Amino acid sequence: HVLVTREVDGGLQTLKLTLPAVVSTDLRLNEPRYAKLPDIMKAKRKPLDVKSAEELGVALTPRVTTLKVTPPPTREAGIKVDSVQELLTKLRDEAKVI
Structure with a gap:
């Protein structure tokens, strides 16, 4: 299980999820902390x-097979219009959108 806290309109909501689960985050999650020079020297x-994958019981064989990779179709060049009226005419008559 994993405990997740999220912001809702009324405050914070804590959820208990069973794994596997998909959890997304927002930009405020990763606010960097800057280490002081003495702490960097101690860390060195x-x-x-160092543990190997076998010690952790993890298989490193790929489980996804790529069948084919193709680029998206090329887009045609757009056009510029001089007025809203011309835009509406092109949308109505040529593109038949409106």
């Missing part, structure tokens, strides 16, 4: 534990 001296 700290040992780094």
